[in-house]
Amino acid sequence: MSDSSSIETLVAILRREITRLSPGDRLPSSRDLITRHGVGPVTVSRAIALLAAEGSVVTRPGSGTYVATHRPRSAGAEPDTSWQAVALAGRDALPDRPDEQSDAEAPDTIRLSGGYLHENLQPTRPLGAALARAARRPDAWHRAPAAGLSTLRTIFARQAGGDVGPEDVLVTGGGQGALSMLFRAVAAPGSPVLVESPTYPGALAAARAAGLHPVPVPIDDEGLRPDLLADAFAMTGARLLYCQPTFHNPTGTVLSPERRRQIVDVARAAGAFVIEDDFARHLGHGRPAPRPLVADDRDGTVIHLASLTKPASPSLRIGALIARGPVMRRLHAMRRVDDFFIARPLQEAAVELLSTPAWDRHLRTLATALQHRCVLLADALARELPDWTLARVPEGGLHLWLRLPPGLAEPTVADAAAAHQVAVNLGRHYFPAEPPAAHLRLGFAAAAEPAKLTEAARRLALATRDLGRTAD
Template identity: 50%
Template sequence: MFDSSSSEKILKDLRDEVKRYPIGVKLPSNRELVKRYQASAGTVSRAIAALAAEGLVDAVPGSGVFRARERAKRPGTMDCSWQEVSLNAEPGGLPATVRHDAASLLAYLQTPPPGAMDLASGYPHSSLQPEQALSSAHARAGRRPGAWTRPPVEGIAELREWFARDIGSAPSPSDVLICAGGQSALVCTLRSLAQPGAAVLVESPTYPGVLAAARAAGLRPVPVPVDADGVRVELLAKAFTSSGAGVFVCQPLFQNPTGATLAAERRAPVLEAARAAGAFVVEDDFVRRLGHGAPLLAPLVEDDQDGRVVHIHSLTKATSPNLRIAALVARGAAFERLRTAQVIDNFFVPKTLQETALELVGSPAWPRHLRSLAAELRERKELAVAALGEHLPEFEVTLVPKGGYHLWLRLPEDSPAETDVVASARRAGVLVTAGGPYFASEPSARFLRLSYAAAPSAAGVRDGVRRLAEGWRSVGAS
């Protein structure tokens, strides 16, 4: 059994001891150290590994561990200012078209400080994840024959077949490409379907990862407003015409951040607008398994008659941030282009990860988990809405969605800046997300996004809203 306090004591003793050794002198063997400290071999090995990481010892396989030579110290500061020119200058004095900006994504991935209530993260809390089922699935996957052999670049056949069935009747397994999560699929799709410098239509507001991926690919995001029924189709057709865009990225189900679902009567006009423009529709179906029990409309790809919809279908949100498995569905030449991009970027998704996903979704625990998750998310949403009405009636809940994990809150017109509200909330012990990064251009108002899935419990959601109200009052809101 690993004992962290024992390991720390051994590490401290050995660190002091090694410094008295001449360079190149061999340390006592692991067996001798185990006997000396009455510790496990694993505990001693961890201490030796820590010394090696500090540069104090060199471990030579088959020979032992030796006092290392002193390594040259790096200068305290390094002048990297030349990189500003190298990374941004282009021939002919043209402005750079590629922008690498992950600030909004890093906000999604931040680790909450101790004691803070997380109402910002896009991933469900570990208490909502099927950890035991995942561990069992991973163990079974590792024992499958050929689990450690190289998989086909498109993905293992059984998983492609499962995704095709799960999505609906339209895709065939040969249309499915397995990717390392939804964000990877988005990046691959945008880089493959649009040329640098081109416009790409996005919902407004939209998931910041779409904007970051588009700009990193040298694309120009053009916003198309969303209301409670999804993208406004009359403005979508106009945006296609005025921008010349060949790609529209949307989230028709429980859109991030608004929670809107594309209304049934808007589905055909969306596809018709894309058809008239000769454009692709990228359907990011990231949260289908986070419905709250109500019947859901089929994916937009089910209405696709000519290979116009490229569909992204991820397992990550409903399982774990570490199960980065998604399906990318495309037909015709688009599939070949996406497949090529996937091979260039990643070769393939690790087979053991694919096998783990297959074991999980084929187990009796999977439907049980989805039912439990739906019930828990519905309860949390209702508690969040009630707590906002009690503690922050001046915040407008723009829509109460029938699924997903977040609420989109409009702040009063005379509110302080979003960044001030977010900072004040953090000081009060709760993390929320500012609305500005969700817009491709100037925001229409001031917003916050509140995630009710990231808290450790339903009671934590209610407490987080109370803390948010405290932070709001402290910035002088009336």
């Protein structure tokens, strides 16, 4: 049993005991709890700390632990919040993020869902060392500049290439927060925003939360179609395009060199901005990623978004926006409204991480691991589920995009997969309008080990066979 599960078990036991005691009654000593429940002193100490934090007990050094006089509200005594339905009337409900991990997943579930690296693919030791070095800086807890540390902005500018300079960079709290800021800063509520179809659900959620209306523009094997993009700008009057030109989520498509120029030209002719979400630049499978759109843009058409959370850790909430002209001044103003600045220790840790040879070694190791996992899962699916259509074996990113055969519905397959302890992402969440067919997005980076991917494909085949027997 893991330490966390031992602590949770002991907390549950003590909560039951507390309900049978009166305020002020003394709980058994730590020594008694260790002997009675067969746990270690650290487990007891952390369980008591959790109960104290929630207000169930109070601790008195040298005396013991006692039932609190005012215990937290019991589970059956929920407050009446129905009045809030009236107070919130007229406001659209904020969209959910269906691609996030569910708390209801069984412990042995193989995760082909979500969009982050498993812990054993993250650079845990370099991250810890970077954070420790950052904490030792004498100015580690000083206020950070609103635009971000100059050293970190210089690193992001160098990664973007072209003539991008640190003055063009605004450090952000990860990619999702940057998207929310961008949509609110650039487009007025009620405006259309053009998006690839399919596209990243987090972008759809952020756009809708900002009051924007996503308008789909189809993609093909070469990425976003410039002809349909021009039509969409003309029909809608949109002044904003959101796209992922490199290792597109969910399909893995890379926008072709010719279209990279055409997309920017079409947007410039329409007087529109292009948000280039470059989240996967460090997620290639061994081949270098194409040059970012922003590197060849001198007129401020492209707003570039970069992030460190995907190749490093979900908790390294550091990203960057690259923009020129009045839009950057507007983003600076939005920064002053939203959060003033990004926490300096985290920025310093990012600088320490990106400035060491360990980061380059991690990226090389990660590229090899992702390429191996990608091919392994693709081969297993082709073997176990030959009637599922794989869009492509991508050269970067974290996912495979599959079209289900006719007659299979996404929710039905997902429920059957969950019953066989495999978590998947429904394809319909990646479309801003009606999906043309049933799809699933299957990730290969969140599983604990590569062998789990082969097992997941086997379980998915069993799940679909069970569906066929049920239909018969």
